[in-house]
Amino acid sequence: MMLEWVRQLGRSGIDFFEKLGRGHLFLVKTLAGVPEVLARPRLLIAQLLSVGVLSFMLIAISGLFVGMVLALQGYNTLVDFGAEESLGVVVALSIVRELGPVVTALLFAGRAGSALTAEIGLMKATEQLSGMEMMAVDPLHRVIAPRFLAGVISMPLLAAIFSAVGIWGGYFVGVGLLGVDEGAYWSQMQDKVDFLDDILNGVIKSAVFGVVTTWIAVFEGYDTIPTSEGVSRATTRTVVHSAFAVLGLDFVLTALMFGDS
Amino acid sequence: MAEAANPSQSDVLVRIRDLHFSRGEHMIFDGIDLDIPRGKITAIMGPSGTGKTTLLRLIGGQLYPDRGSVQVDGEEVPSLRRGELYELRKRMGMLFQSGALLTDLDVYDNVAFPLREHTALPESMIRDLVLMKLQAVGLRGARHLMPSELSGGMARRVALARAIALDPMMIMYDEPFTGQDPISMGALVQLIRLLNDALGLTSIIVSHDVQETAAISDYIYVISRGKVVGHGTPDALDKTDSEWVRQFMLGLPDGPVPFHYPAPDYREDLLQGGEAG
């Protein structure tokens, strides 16, 4: 009984590292296809449209609501200290440093990531990838690389949209509904939000999340067991693993970036 | 083996020697020797699950043998580097059992796909080529349909048009006849023969449709349980006294070729009901 349990544990351990190895090898081979994709921008643009457009509305609307909620919550706290003029700073910093990159990545994984996994998994299950290989077309270059690149490029852009819309949502609630002074909202924000420390670090975060979530999504699709059940499991795994990876990495990155200030 | 029928080296396009391949515990090929002569139609027949599709994948370099050699046009496929393998594959067409059409492209773009990937031809020339290939399979009128709108038999014919788009030196058909009605079956049989002779192709047909396959092939290999159990021209195989081959060619349920996947004794298996397994 005990022995069986240990054996099981060992097997899962080996499987885990095997998959990790496959995943890295896969990434290297995919990156080798990137120059080819850049030489054929049409492939990339098609994927940018499909990946970006898939998530655009979702992310813009979510950003709006997150900004509005932040303004409400922030106002209630700040007003006790008579500091409601700082509302703009609170909203902007929370979104640019933290919520923009993180929430965008989580939504992206749920929307575009799962769709990528399902699409690639089904292509594998229906032998389309195999068929391509036999036509001397490398699916890693033709199918995976453009999707990977599109995900990596879209993420920071989507996060920027999320942040912009969120700050605007905060303005709408703070200035429009709660009566915070308009000039103060914007000028304090301009004063206190630092380009390097806040905005650039936010962009770096979302770039890292973009690489990781897209990598997980395309790899899970490519590594699918080619059956309908396999595809459905892979899709679930994409969302779950992306969420863990994003939240875990967010902690690490935040500690590195803002830890000593 | 086959010394009498064995053509000289340069006449052999695909030469397989002592091929071993297994999937986990399950031995699929246990030492197979095959010669596919250039310019001819060679059939590989055998019961379902013997590894016919697997054999085509080994020839195409998608799987690697455990032991033995697979040579295509004088090149040792398993030891080719990636670039060399891809160059070789441009000269091989393969028709998948499922068709394997790209589902996000319509019929026209599917046939144009290899041309666009591998040539720099202008779009007008691609159009002519695509329409020619579609005409050959009788589906020129279906060019605007998406793969999801095709029947299984039509999908396979589109896949055939795509497989010949680059004018390959050889073409491998995996079960081309399944899902074809008698008319398109007849047309397909003729088409395979025509393509082979007119374009000077070498064809490998994997099938268990004995009648149709025997009617067009020049040479037949019968494999079962990881071994070549018989080979020869269709006429020779008809007169064979090998029980294996006779059973298969005549479609007899009883004989040395088992209908069942290897399994423990049936009675014992049923009686074991208590312990799940």
Ligand SMILES: Nc1ncnc2c1ncn2[C@@H]1O[C@H](COP(=O)(O)OP(=O)(O)OP(=O)(O)O)[C@@H](O)[C@H]1O
């Ligand atoms: N991906 C795989 N993993 C493990 N075993 C496999 C896999 N693909 C095929 N097999 C096994 O390999 C054997 C040969 O399969 P293959 O598809 O080559 O048979 P086939 O001769 O083409 O059969 P059919 O005529 O039904 O198409 C089967 O017994 C199958 O169980």
Ligand SMILES: [Mg+2]
């Ligand atoms: Mg098969």
